Amino acid sequence: MNYAIPETQHAVQIVGPDQLKFSTDKPVDQPGPYQVLCRIEAVGLCFSDLKLLKQFSAHARKTPVIRGIDDSILREIPSYVPGDAPTVPGHEAVVRVVALGDSVKKAKLGGRYLVQTDYRWLPTTSSNASFGYNLEGALQEYVIMDERVITSPEGESFLIPASPKLSASAVALVEPWACVENAYATTERIGLKVDGHMLVVADEKVEPDTFLAFLNQYGRPAQITWISSPPAKKNLPVPLNEISSLAEVGNTEYDDVIYFGSNPETVEALFPNVAPRGLLNIALCGGTLGRDVITYVGRVHYGGIRIIGTTGSNPADSMMYIPVNGEIRPGDKINVIGAGGPMGVMHVIRNICQGVPDVTVFAGDLDEQRLNQLSEIAAPMAEKNQVGYQSYNPSRQTPSEAFDYVALMAPVSALVAQAVKTAHPRAIINVFAGIPATVTGSIDLDSYIKKQLYFIGTSGSVLQDMKTVLKKIESNRLDTDLSVAAVCSLEGAIDGIRAVEKQMIPGKVLVYPACRNLPLMMLEELAQKAPQVTEQMTGNLWNKNAEQKLLETYKRK
Numbered sequence: 001m002n003y004a005i006p007e008t009q010h011a012v013q014i015v016g017p018d019q020l021k022f023s024t025d026k027p028v029d030q031p032g033p034y035q036v037l038c039r040i041e042a043v044g045l046c047f048s049d050l051k052l053l054k055q056f057s058a059h060a061r062k063t064p065v066i067r068g069i070d071d072s073i074l075r076e077i078p079s080y081v082p083g084d085a086p087t088v089p090g091h092e093a094v095v096r097v098v099a100l101g102d103s104v105k106k107a108k109l110g111g112r113y114l115v116q117t118d119y120r121w122l123p124t125t126s127s128n129a130s131f132g133y134n135l136e137g138a139l140q141e142y143v144i145m146d147e148r149v150i151t152s153p154e155g156e157s158f159l160i161p162a163s164p165k166l167s168a169s170a171v172a173l174v175e176p177w178a179c180v181e182n183a184y185a186t187t188e189r190i191g192l193k194v195d196g197h198m199l200v201v202a203d204e205k206v207e208p209d210t211f212l213a214f215l216n217q218y219g220r221p222a223q224i225t226w227i228s229s230p231p232a233k234k235n236l237p238v239p240l241n242e243i244s245s246l247a248e249v250g251n252t253e254y255d256d257v258i259y260f261g262s263n264p265e266t267v268e269a270l271f272p273n274v275a276p277r278g279l280l281n282i283a284l285c286g287g288t289l290g291r292d293v294i295t296y297v298g299r300v301h302y303g304g305i306r307i308i309g310t311t312g313s314n315p316a317d318s319m320m321y322i323p324v325n326g327e328i329r330p331g332d333k334i335n336v337i338g339a340g341g342p343m344g345v346m347h348v349i350r351n352i353c354q355g356v357p358d359v360t361v362f363a364g365d366l367d368e369q370r371l372n373q374l375s376e377i378a379a380p381m382a383e384k385n386q387v388g389y390q391s392y393n394p395s396r397q398t399p400s401e402a403f404d405y406v407a408l409m410a411p412v413s414a415l416v417a418q419a420v421k422t423a424h425p426r427a428i429i430n431v432f433a434g435i436p437a438t439v440t441g442s443i444d445l446d447s448y449i450k451k452q453l454y455f456i457g458t459s460g461s462v463l464q465d466m467k468t469v470l471k472k473i474e475s476n477r478l479d480t481d482l483s484v485a486a487v488c489s490l491e492g493a494i495d496g497i498r499a500v501e502k503q504m505i506p507g508k509v510l511v512y513p514a515c516r517n518l519p520l521m522m523l524e525e526l527a528q529k530a531p532q533v534t535e536q537m538t539g540n541l542w543n544k545n546a547e548q549k550l551l552e553t554y555k556r557k
Helices: 045-056 071-076 168-172 174-185 209-218 264-273 298-302 315-319 343-350 368-384 413-422 445-450 463-474 490-501 521-527 543-554
Strands: 008-018 019-026 035-044 091-102 110-116 118-123 128-130 142-146 159-161 197-202 225-228 241-243 254-260 274-283 293-295 306-310 331-339 360-364 388-392 401-409 423-430 441-443 454-456 484-489 506-510
Touching: 008 045, 008 490, 019 490, 035 045, 035 168, 045 490, 091 168, 091 174, 110 168, 110 174, 142 506, 159 463, 168 463, 168 543, 174 343, 174 463, 197 209, 225 463, 254 264, 264 274, 264 293, 264 543, 274 315, 274 401, 306 315, 306 445, 331 343, 331 413, 343 368, 343 445, 360 368, 368 388, 368 521, 413 423, 413 445, 484 521, 490 506
Parallel strands: 197 225, 197 254, 225 241, 254 274, 274 306, 331 360, 331 401, 360 388, 401 423, 423 454, 484 506
Antiparallel strands: 008 019, 035 091, 035 142, 035 506, 091 110, 110 159, 118 128, 293 441
16 A cells, blocks of 8 residues: 655644744655654644644643653654744644554554544643644644654553544544543542642641541541641651741642641642642631632643632541532533533533433523524434523523533633632532633632532543544444534635634634645535535535535645
C-alpha cells in the first residue's frame, strides 16, 4: 500500500499570542523509526483552540514536558513544539496512517484512527502534553506522531481504530463529546490521599480524638505539616512537622489542606498550597467568613482542585458529601449555562439521552437563534426520553428554580459565583468551561459551605471516554454529526476560528484538509452554493453522504 506524499502542505499555525498564519508550504516531515505520518481526514474547531491562541506559550499545555519521557526522544520529534515555537492547533481529529517507521508496532499502514489527544503521563508544569498544543495538531494536511508519546504506560495506543462506515466528521467529533462524557464520568477522590502530604492550619482548637478518628476513617497521609497555637498533640500516628506560620510553607503544595477557622484572608492564602488534584477542606468551627473569598476557580478545571467545607469543627463532615463522580442524579434540575454553543448543545443532548429518570434540563443562552436551533433538536428528544426540557434567555427571563446541577459553558468566574447563589443544597457545579488556571473569582464560600455545594471540573478526556462515545455512535445510539453547523477547507479555517471566537456559529465547524478553496460556510449557505451536497443530508443534519459529496465537489487538484 503506497501513498503519494507531497513535500509541502497547507497548514494553519499559531505563531504568537493571537497570531494566526496560513501556510501553503509547510514541510511534510518523513517519519523516523518510531513515528507515524498521518493524513488528516477531518478536524473540528474548538473553543479551546482560542485559549491556546490567546495564551500561546503561557498556556498550560504549550509548556515543555518536564518528565515521563527522555528529552532525547522529544528532540527527535519534529512535531514537538513547546514554548515559543509555532504550533498547529486542532485536536478533534480523525486520521489515516500513510507512512510509518520500521520500529512502529501498533499503528497499521492505511489504518483509520480517532486521535486521543491527552497524554497525562507526560506532565508539564501545570498540565500535561497534548496533541494540538505542545505537539502539533490537525489543522494541516499531514502530521507526525511518535509511538513513544502516544502509547500509555499501560501499553495502550492513543490512536483508536475507527470504522470506515462512519463519516470523518462523526469520528472527529468523538473528542469533544468525550470531553463532555469525562465531565460526568470522572471519578472523585472521596478520601484523603494515602501516603500524600497534608497541611493543617488551625486558628481554632482541634480536638485530638476527633482528628484521629478523621484520619482513621478517610486515610492517613505520609506526613502532616501543622500550624497552630497551641501546638498539635504528639500522639498522631503520622510524622508531624510543626511550623509557626504560613510564611514558612512558601510555595510548597499539599495533597490535602485542612483549615480550622473562619479567617477569609487565611483561606485565600491557602489556595496556592493546594496541589493539582488536591483537596481544600474548610472547617468553620461555628464561625463565618463574613465576605466573598477570592477563590482559584480556574484551578478547579485545569488543576483538578476540589473545595469542601463544614460549618462545624469536624472535617469528616465535609468528606461525607463528596460525590463519587460528576454524574447527574435522578430528579435533578439541571441548568446548562451557554447551552446554545457547540459544547452546551452536547451537554443538553447528553443529559436528555442519559437515561436518568425524572430530570429536567434547563437550557440557557443569550442568543435566541442558537436557542431555537437547539430546541429543534432537543425538544423532540426530551419528549421521546420522557425528560423535562425548558429553554430560556437569561436577559429576558430567569428560572425561579433552585438547581441541583449547574454546567457552565462560559469561562467567566462571575457565573461560578452566580451559580453558588442559585444552587440547591448538595448541588454540583460543573466548571466545564476552561477558565484559565490563574483566574480567580469572588465566591460566597459561606453559602457554598452551608449548602454543601461541590465544584467539579475536568480538562480533556481519557481513553475510556473516547471508546465509550465511539461505541455509542458505531451502535447508532448517538449521532455526533448533529453538532455540525459549518464546514470549510484549511483556507477557511482561520475565518472559522474567528467565528468560534465571536460565537457566530451555533454548532461545530468541521475542517476538511482534503478540500481546496472551500470558504467557511454554514450548512444553510452551503445549500445555496453547493446544493448537490445538502441534497444528501438528512433534513438539516450532516451525514456521511453529504460529506462524500463535499469531498468530491471541492477535491484538491
